Amino acid sequence: MYAILDIETTGGKYNEEGITEIAIHKFDGHNTIDQFISLVNPERDIQPFVVKLTGINSNMLKNAPKFYEVAKRIVxxxxxxxxxxxxxxxxxxxxxxxxxxxxFPYKRKTLCTVELSQQLMPEQESYSLGKLTRALGIPVSDRHRANGDAMATVKLFKLLLNKDSDKHIITDSVKVHVATKMNDNHIQIIEDLPAITGVYYLHDEEAQIIYIGKSKNIKHRVNQHLTNTSSKSKKLQLLVKSVSYEATGSELVALLKESEEIKRIKPKFNRALKRKRFTHGLYSFTDEDGYLNLRYEKILPQKTYITTFANWQSAKSFMDKMLEKYTLCQKLTGLSSTKSNCFNYTIKNCNGACLQEESAIDYNKRVQEFIDHNSYSDRNMAIVDQGRAIDERSVIYIKDGVFKGLGFTELNYQINNSSVLENIISPMENNRDTQHIIQSYLRKHSRVKIISIPTLN
Structure with missing residues (x-):
């Protein structure tokens, strides 16, 4: 749990400042669950430059509560x-x-978003709240007022949580939680979890992540872990002391995060995870007659594929559907070994490329359309999917055919502005797993929005 706050002061010398305004947002890592906002009578003069900067003057504070009157609420x-x-x-x-x-001896653990931003976004020119929020496209209202700056810090912190791929922030938070909740049983853990799409993390008594998973229903999936009678589940049940999670809204984001974080963090109970998510790839070549041919076969490291499949059956099933959609030839897609015409030609579902009755130019146009639709090679685009809230969208960023990372946005211009887009995404590794996850998801979810980005800086 976090208390994200901002304080405005009188601007006096060290140890002489007084608070003029305070805003605190209690944040559970996903949403603000409580807040406290108040002007405060500092019982001292406010420096003129502070009045000019914040707009808060002594007249505004005459009837405001003094600090001792709000101290209990702050605690x-x-x-x-x-x-x-x-x-x-x-x-x-x-x-x-x-x-x-x-x-009163007030003591709390602290996190600084300036230091976190420097660690997680070292390329930024400035780390002042104003310049940083502008670079990230974070809207700010009431700048230099406590609640305006606190709300901007909440949005910045959510972005930093997303960029923290090593999960240091979550782990530190869980350490505080485990220390105070050590006696919580598994029933309470499950009750506290939401039935949403995201990535979940099982922690031991030292707050270390021992298992990472993804689910479209986190509560249900964790309940399975903590009630299952398999040997692996029983081992987990002995060690799990806390569960944290990250909402993603999009299943695609959850799949990509799970894949990357398992590789990066290497939790001991994820070691049995299958290293190969796919076995077959779809390839193309031009035959001696000038026709584009398609073949699905086992992945070969030295060959460039169009897209990948989890197994032979899924590759064949996909190609059977594509035959009808693009009027492709069974012979030229490797689905028929005939030396004459394919069966589809007989039933008039093939235009005769197998007999060279259809020209290579006409046939190849449809094959190329199929390839372009199922490959993002050399493309600049953003895949826009569900976000964590109704007014939010997730964004998967592809630059020059390379997966660059993902993020979340509430504003369309953040997607269309390439420099802002590159700032808000969390950089992630482009590899065969991520390519397979993205392409497989797009095949299954044809309604996902794809935005072409013509100019990228």
């Missing part, structure tokens, strides 16, 4: 939370100073 909303702020050292110091004046 309650931040209890068992990690404090998150942009330049957390400053905000945390201000809070501790105010509580010290009341004789």
């Amino acid at each position: 309650e909303i931040t209890e068992d939370c990690i404090i998150v702020a942009h330049n957390a050292e400053f905000d945390y110091r201000i809070l501790r100073t105010e509580f010290k004046r009341l004789g």
Whole structure:
């Protein structure tokens, strides 16, 4: 649990500042579940430059509560939370100073979004909240007011959580959770989980991730882990002390994240995961008569494939459907070994390419259309799918035919603006697994939106 906050002060010298406004958003890693926003009477003068910057003046604060009047609420909303702020050292110091004046030893674990941004986005020119949010396309209202800056920090932190592929942030949070919830049983763990699409992480008593999985219903899938009687499940049940998760909205995002994070984190109970997600590939070649031929066969490292399949049966099933859709020839797709015409020619579902009655130019146009539709080679595009909320979309970014990463957006211009798009995505490795996952998903979900991006910087 996190307490994401921003504080406006009088701007006095070190140890002399007073709080003029505070905003705290209690954030569970997915949504804001509580918030506290208030002006505060600092009982001291406000520096003129601060008045100009924030618009907060002494007249506005005459009837505002003093710090001791809001202190209890601050303690309650931040209890068992990690404090998150942009330049957390400053905000945390201000809070501790105010509580010290009341004789209360206020202590919390902190996370700084400036430091996290520097670690996870080292290419940024500036890490000030204003410039960073502009570069990332994060909308900010009421800049230099506590709630406006706190809400921008919430959005920034959500993006940083997505970019944290090593899951250091989640692990640190779970350490705090496990320390206070050590006696929770598995029933309570399951009750606290949502029935949503995403990636889940099983943690041991030291908060280490011991298993990663994905599901369209996280609650149901984790329940299976914690109630199953298989030997692997029984071993997991002895070790699992906490479960964290990351909502993705899109099954495609969940598949890609699961694949990458298992490779990166290497949880000990994922070692039995099949290394090869696919066995067969679809290839093309031009025969001596100038016709484009298609063949599906076992993956060969030295050959470039159009798309891949989990097994021989799925490859054949796919090609059978494509024959009808694109009026392809059974002989030229390797589905018939006849030396004369194919069977489809007999029933008028083939235009006669097998007998050279249809010209190679006409036939090849349809084959090329099929290839272009099922391969993103050399393409610049964004695959837009469901997001984690109704007003959000997930984005899979392909640049020059290479999978670059994924992210989430609420604004269309963030997708169409290539520089912003490259900032909001979390970079991920392009490999055969990711290519197979993306192409297989697109074959099964024809309604997924694909946006061509003509100019990429």
